[in-house]
Amino acid sequence: MRRMICLSAGIFAGLIACSTGASALPDIGIFSYPPATDNYADESPVAAPIPRETVAYDGAYRAGSVVVDTGERRLYFILPDHQAIKYAIGVGRPGFEWSGVSHIAMKREWPDWTPPAQMLKRRPDLPAHMEGGIDNPLGARAMYVAGTLYRIHGSNEPDTIGQAVSSGCIRMTNDDVTDLYERVKVGATVVVLQGAPQDLDATPTE
16 A cells, blocks of 8 residues: 655744744644563664665755755765765655754664653553653664754664654654764754655554
């Protein structure tokens, strides 16, 4: 079944400059909460279903920037000499579209997770707090986008990469997010470009 893909997330109005002018939505969550597993002991990275690659890049953004192309469902870490590392990502489900410019506020390894009030209201079955680990929805690494509730984070569900299942965060495999984490600096520019979906191959899930 074909699927419309778009990076989606409402953000609090005025926190970052949105090129689409979208206003904040009242029902904001961070991401779909994956089912728990019994695999707490295995902290090995999840293999990427779509391998990252170094590509030519002629965009306007300086080296060290992170550029998210929501239509392509790819994240570019900009390198010197007109190159970039291209990673596959999972994006937000339809209805929460946003775009704009911000920066990395902080980074965490195996981060804890505290669901926001908006998500707990929608999903009272979720824990109020979850320690970092292999079953944590934030995965192995998280990079926090300043002025928003959103993160570029890992995931233990590699089948969601390339799909639109989150409530705003940008998902990567644990292997890819660990690679990006070692490259990106706190303060690095994050650019989110909202484009038309280029590959309609899946169905959104709640």
